[in-house]
Amino acid sequence: MAGRKALKVYLDLLSQPCRAVLIFLKINKLPHAVEYVALRKGEQRSPEFTKLNPMQKVPVMDDNGFVLTESDAILKYLATTYNVPDHWYPKHPERRARVDEYTAWHHMNTRLHAAKVFIFEVLLPRVTGQPTDAGKVDKALAELEGTLDKLENMFLKRQAFLCGDDISLADLLAICELMQPLGGGRDILKDRPKLLTWKSRVQSALSDSFDDAHSVLYRLRDKAKL
Template sequence: MAGRQAVKAYLDLVSQACRAVLIFLKDNKIPHTMENIAIRKAQQKTPEFAKLNPMQKLPVLEDNGFVLTESDAILKYLATAYNVPDHWYPKLPEKRARVDEYTAWNHANMRTHISSIFLHEVLLPRMRQPANSEKLKTVLADLDGTLDKLENVFLKNQAFLCGDDISLADLLAVCELMQPLCSGRDILKDRPKLLSWRSRVQSALSDSFDEAHSVVYQIREKFTAKLSPCSNQATL
């Protein structure tokens, strides 16, 4: 990496995908700077940011003039372009394909359900709009089936989703599963196997995990403080 400037990451840590990118940068000690783009202020919609990413979404990575969007692509680029341990995104085709298999599934399954829960439990109340309780019930039921697949199809009896060591699959998955904590909902509380996996991932990531998720903990504190004593909202 000699002669390379620090990469620049445009992030909002309320986003699970942005947290995954920051954790990867920190955990692998890749020189970087971070520019916070506040989604709540629609800063990703400004003309200036649209020049950087016409999709007007986060995260965005800028590396010596090379601009890349989409968290999956960013993480795989960093794992390939920088000297990081092979377990993140293995060179062996079969092992790499397992990581690709999960990341392809994650976006259309886990991301969809988790984002919908965040919308109904955090964003709509913050905008003083009524949440659709029936829709939320349906989303939670769908998520339950998705968690079954995470546990039985991907994790199985392994330590991590793609084998014996942490990979990009685990990083993306854990950041998704932390998102409902914003509303005090721990969706893994009745799933001891996935709870053990989450603990292993958190231990493997050390301080970078809690640093990136500090905003989640802050939102949770504010949210749960507003709950009445008789609320049946799941809490930690």
């Protein structure tokens, strides 16, 4: 479109929702520019970034002057504004409602519980220099089990993907969260064959964009193994 600036996203690829946004842009071949914001260096607190997002969080999208925060909102905006396959965020009211149902549940379940494992096992020990609190990790893992049960027994009960027979924004957001504990060398799906099969389907659908977005996390995993 003449005179239109390229879509720009502000990301840190150690952030699960940032990876989801980047994968979506890449798999759908949407022209974009990436501005990396290193959370570990506190770059999100800079005056320039704070002006862009007063909440000092990533991801942030700037689409020709339209600035949007929150990965859920960004992904749904991209899916409805740009020419992408309908399965990501279906126009059919009931199928779209299923995606909305999952994304409403996601924040206080998949996201919260998988992130807690990573925070207690990897992030806090690195930031504080203190050893990992095994009790907190065990509690976080126990809470996560309930969420994994729901993913298997409710969302994947009779279908290949979380919200139907094809991949959607729900699967993209979920897989990026469930990968996060891998940063500490922990595969939370290894004893969950149903979820592992789903993960394989998701990875296959996302092609190279999946591994590209997770390369930073893989490096962290490899350090944890050492």
